[in-house]
Amino acid sequence: MTCHELDLLLDDWVDGALTGAKARELELHLAGCAPCRDRERQLRQLLAHAAALPRSMAPPRDLWPGIAERIERGSAWSAFLASWQPVALAAAAALVIGLAAFLWNGSGPAAVRTLAMPSASPQLRAVTNTGIADPVLAAAARDYEQAAGALLEALQRRRAVLPAEDLARVEANLEVIDRALEEVRQALVKDPASPELNRMLVATHRKKVDVLRRVVRLSTAL
Amino acid sequence: MGGLAGVATGDARVPMSEDHDRRAAEMRLVRAAQQGDLLAFERLYRDNERKVFGLCFRLSGGPELAEELTQEVFVRAWRKLGSFRGESAFSSWLYPLTVNVARSEHRSRRRRDARIVATEDPARLERTPRAPMPEAGFDLERAIATLPPGARAVFVLHDVEGRTHEEIAGMLDIAPGTSKAQLFRARRLLREALVS
Numbered sequence: 167m168t169c170h171e172l173d174l175l176l177d178d179w180v181d182g183a184l185t186g187a188k189a190r191e192l193e194l195h196l197a198g199c200a201p202c203r204d205r206e207r208q209l210r211q212l213l214a215h216a217a218a219l220p221r222s223m224a225p226p227r228d229l230w231p232g233i234a235e236r237i238e239r240g241s242a243w244s245a246f247l248a249s250w251q252p253v254a255l256a257a258a259a260a261l262v263i264g265l266a267a268f269l270w271n272g273s274g275p276a277a278v279r280t281l282a283m284p285s286a287s288p289q290l291r292a293v294t295n296t297g298i299a300d301p302v303l304a305a306a307a308r309d310y311e312q313a314a315g316a317l318l319e320a321l322q323r324r325r326a327v328l329p330a331e332d333l334a335r336v337e338a339n340l341e342v343i344d345r346a347l348e349e350v351r352q353a354l355v356k357d358p359a360s361p362e363l364n365r366m367l368v369a370t371h372r373k374k375v376d377v378l379r380r381v382v383r384l385s386t387a388l
Numbered sequence: 389m390g391g392l393a394g395v396a397t398g399d400a401r402v403p404m405s406e407d408h409d410r411r412a413a414e415m416r417l418v419r420a421a422q423q424g425d426l427l428a429f430e431r432l433y434r435d436n437e438r439k440v441f442g443l444c445f446r447l448s449g450g451p452e453l454a455e456e457l458t459q460e461v462f463v464r465a466w467r468k469l470g471s472f473r474g475e476s477a478f479s480s481w482l483y484p485l486t487v488n489v490a491r492s493e494h495r496s497r498r499r500r501d502a503r504i505v506a507t508e509d510p511a512r513l514e515r516t517p518r519a520p521m522p523e524a525g526f527d528l529e530r531a532i533a534t535l536p537p538g539a540r541a542v543f544v545l546h547d548v549e550g551r552t553h554e555e556i557a558g559m560l561d562i563a564p565g566t567s568k569a570q571l572f573r574a575r576r577l578l579r580e581a582l583v584s
Contacts, residue, residue, distance in 0.1 A: 177572045208579050215528050216547040222438035223445055229455055230433055233462045234426060240467065329467065 167195045303364045310371035317378035324385045343374045415474045446544040447490035449533035461489045487559045531581045542567050543574035
């Protein structure tokens with residue numbers, strides 16, 4: 167066995183993982199090679215020091231207040247998520263029921279336009295046509311869409327710190343709201359002058375912005 | 389304070405009945421914390437903070453990041469507490485969680501700020517102060533901190549914490565052979581750095 171070969175086996179040797187003929191060869195080499203004996207001694211010394219290092223260390227300051235604060239903030243977030251889903255679903259359900267009166271030709275369900283949270287697409291912010299006839303309501307819808315775009319971008323920046331399951335829930339709920347928005351928009355195409363639909367669209371935009379604002383505020387505290 | 393892992397791993401100095409009593413008391417705290425009792429969770433924190441901080445310190449290579457990681461471990465432990473069924477000691481349950489938090493923090497920090505990442509360049513060890521091995525307590529800590537992250541994690545878990553390659557492979561999501569290779573690399577770098 168050469169010194170180089172011994173070097174490759176030395177860790178296994180000191181860990182007790184080398185047996186049989188290789189172990190005997192290594193022992194024989196060590197008996198006649200002072201530099202390799204030095205390497206073995208250094209390695210054993212290193213391992214002895216590593217094993218003797220204390221496994222427990224006191225933090226330099228009390229970390230509990232920071233932990234408790236984050237837990238309490240997290241509880242507010244969890245409570246919000248728990249309360250949010252039924253609200254969003256109920257809002258969407260109410261819209262779908264209301265829309266039934268306006269979908270007169272028996273066409274199938276409206277195509278779902280999923281607003282992926284990570285994208286915060288430029289189109290969202292550069293709204294040009296709200297589909298709303300009333301100029302005041304149209305302006306309000308544009309404002310809400312711009313606000314939603316900015317909030318989605320803020321939420322995107324918080325994405326890395328949100329637990330995956332919470333993120334999935336946020337995205338699922340946004341999808342419900344977006345589906346409702348899309349259905350109102352499609353109904354407006356068929357009946358642009360309907361004051362009921364116009365108000366419904368603005369109210370749904372407002373709902374989305376309110377929800378996003380709360381999500382961003384609470385997630386920022388996590 | 390802090391000896392729960394010793395109890396869990398069968399520390400011979402701890403009588404069986406005392407071990408049982410501690411585990412029972414710990415489980416009462418866990419159940420209370422699972423019901424939302426933050427004071428009970430604080431007791432669990434106080435019992436385990438030193439072990440978690442010690443592990444975070446060595447895995448992260450510094451006290452400041454170790455503080456952040458320790459806090460993150462207990463925040464996540466609170467969130468996941470519902471999944472703890474008491475099959476093991478609470479400290480044993482915390483252990484892989486701690487390793488995981490340190491790993492994920494390292495990954496995200498590497499993305500955010502490359503300056504914080506320990507270099508993969510072994511030459512960096514050449515710049516660390518050297519001291520002979522008999523006084524190695526402090527210097528060994530510093531040398532461990534300068535190891536490349538993968539090698540450092542395996543060295544700490546194997547040679548300081550006494551975990552097996554199979555356990556390490558499971559916690560770090562690597563093959564046992566990779567764990568072994570990283571350990572040999574770490575030992576070689578440390579020997580070169582500490583014994584000139």
